[in-house]
Amino acid sequence: MRMFTKLFVVVLALAAVGCCKNDGADFAKDIPADERPAMQEIFDKASSGDTNAQAYLGVLFYTGTIGRNHNAAYTWFKKASDNGSGEADYFISEMYENGIHLNQNSEEAFKYLRSSAEKGFTSARFKLAEMFLNGEKTEVLNKEELFGWVKAYADQDNAKAKELLAKLDSDSVKKDTSKSAKKKTSKK
Numbered sequence: 001m002r003m004f005t006k007l008f009v010v011v012l013a014l015a016a017v018g019c020c021k022n023d024g025a026d027f028a029k030d031i032p033a034d035e036r037p038a039m040q041e042i043f044d045k046a047s048s049g050d051t052n053a054q055a056y057l058g059v060l061f062y063t064g065t066i067g068r069n070h071n072a073a074y075t076w077f078k079k080a081s082d083n084g085s086g087e088a089d090y091f092i093s094e095m096y097e098n099g100i101h102l103n104q105n106s107e108e109a110f111k112y113l114r115s116s117a118e119k120g121f122t123s124a125r126f127k128l129a130e131m132f133l134n135g136e137k138t139e140v141l142n143k144e145e146l147f148g149w150v151k152a153y154a155d156q157d158n159a160k161a162k163e164l165l166a167k168l169d170s171d172s173v174k175k176d177t178s179k180s181a182k183k184k185t186s187k188k
Contacts, residue, residue: 046076054080055088062091070101081112086119093124110137117149125149129164143168 046053058076060066074095080088093112096105116124129146131137147168153161 046079049079049083051080051083051085051088054083055085055091058088058091062095070095074101081115084119086116086121086124089113089116089119090121090124110140122153125153126160126164129168133164133167 042053042057046057054076058073058080061069061076062073074092077085077088077092077095081092089112092102093109093116094100095102096109096112098104102108113124113127117128125146128137128141129150132141132143132146147165150161150164150168154165
């Protein structure tokens with residue numbers, strides 16, 4: 001936990017120095033000098049293409065942990081996304097979905113959400129399963145693929161996955177039952 005705190009402070013310092021000036025005030029002056037090198041290291045890793053560092057900086061800017069800066073968040077998310085980060089795709093999806101820094105665009109939001117799920121990001125996979133259960137995007141979602149993703153997490157004893165899996169199973173039963181009922185009715 002202590003290392004995370006130091007990293008947080010260092011990220012905050014870089015943010016303050018690099019892009020978060022307020023009327024010329026230098027917020028980095030309040031960051032202990034011995035913590036600045038760790039922040040610089042994260043920034044350097046992100047700048048040199050480290051996907052995890054890029055996504056991490058994006059999250060810190062997006063959530064406001066180091067000062068809310070959606071432009072910086074998107075920049076880091078996009079770099080991480082281009083390097084294969086499912087987490088970054090998930091946050092870009094949220095930005096499109098909610099019109100945060102980007103024009104609200106449900107198709108782009110879905111495209112990035114799907115990409116996030118395909119890259120293995122758990123939250124995206126669960127969100128797609130929930131969308132399917134709510135009747136959203138059912139024409140472009142593959143239920144068997146969603147079922148497989150959720151089942152893998154349920155097999156690892158993930159409570160949310162077990163809940164979604166049960167709903168997907170009952171959804172299948174409902175659809176199969178209604179199809180059977182329609183077939184029986186049409187035969188009469």
